[in-house]
Amino acid sequence: MRKVILKCKGKELVFELRDTLTADIIYNSLPLKSKIQKWGEEIYFETGLSIKLEKNAKSVVNIGEIAFWNSGSAIAIGYGKTPISNGNEIRLISPCNIWADCKFDKTYVENIKENETIILEKF
Numbered sequence: 001m002r003k004v005i006l007k008c009k010g011k012e013l014v015f016e017l018r019d020t021l022t023a024d025i026i027y028n029s030l031p032l033k034s035k036i037q038k039w040g041e042e043i044y045f046e047t048g049l050s051i052k053l054e055k056n057a058k059s060v061v062n063i064g065e066i067a068f069w070n071s072g073s074a075i076a077i078g079y080g081k082t083p084i085s086n087g088n089e090i091r092l093i094s095p096c097n098i099w100a101d102c103k104f105d106k107t108y109v110e111n112i113k114e115n116e117t118i119i120l121e122k123f
Contacts, residue, residue: 001016001017002016002017002023002027002122003015003016003017003122003123004017004026004027004030004100004120004121004122004123005120005121005122005123006118006119006120007118007119007120007121008036008112008116008117008118008119009112009113009116009117011108011111011112013077013102013104013109014102014123015066015100015101015102016100016101016102017099017100018098018099018100018101020054020097020098020099021051021052021054022051022054022068022097022099023099023100025049025051026047026049026051026068026075026099026120027122029047029049030120030121030122031119031120031121031122032047032048032119032120032121033117033118033119033120034046034047034117034118034120035115035116035117035118036112036113036114036115036116036117036118037074037114037115038114039082039083039093040080040081040082040083040085041078041079041080041081041082041090041106041110042076042077042078042079042080042082042090042092043076043077043079043109043112044069044072044074044075044076044077045074045075045118046072046073046074047068047073047074047075048073049068049073050073051068051070051073051097052070053070053095053097054097056098057070057095057096057097057098058095058096058098059091059092059093059094059095059096060089060090060091060092061078061090061091061092061096061098062090063078063079063080063090063106064101064102064103064104065078065098065100065101066098066099066100066101066102067092067096067097067098067099068096068097068099069092069093069094069096070094070095070096070097071094072093075120076092076096077102077109078090078091078092079104079106079109079110080106080110
């Protein structure tokens with residue numbers, strides 16, 4: 001199983017890649033360096049990659065599903081409500097490709113601050 005690691009100011013998250021074209025493109029583009037942005041209870045960061053929307057893309061995700069936001073060229077990690085969530089769902093701004101999975105505690109991710117530098121690299 002291929003894995004990547006996200007490093008951000010003393011925090012590390014290990015992602016297990018799914019068998020998707022999006023995962024292949026991201027993995028082959030590593031390492032990536034970017035700045036964290038936040039939108040409700042979601043962190044995301046620009047990648048500069050252009051990846052087509054996959055047929056199973058979705059807007060509502062489960063905690064731990066790692067998404068690629070195609071129209072924003074960004075990796076998105078939802079961990080709770082966003083401004084467009086219905087109830088307690090994790091709803092991203094638009095359908096995204098799910099390319100990896102990660103086990104993490106919500107409080108661990110919510111303490112990542114906007115504009116912190118992240119590095120995503122092969123594990």
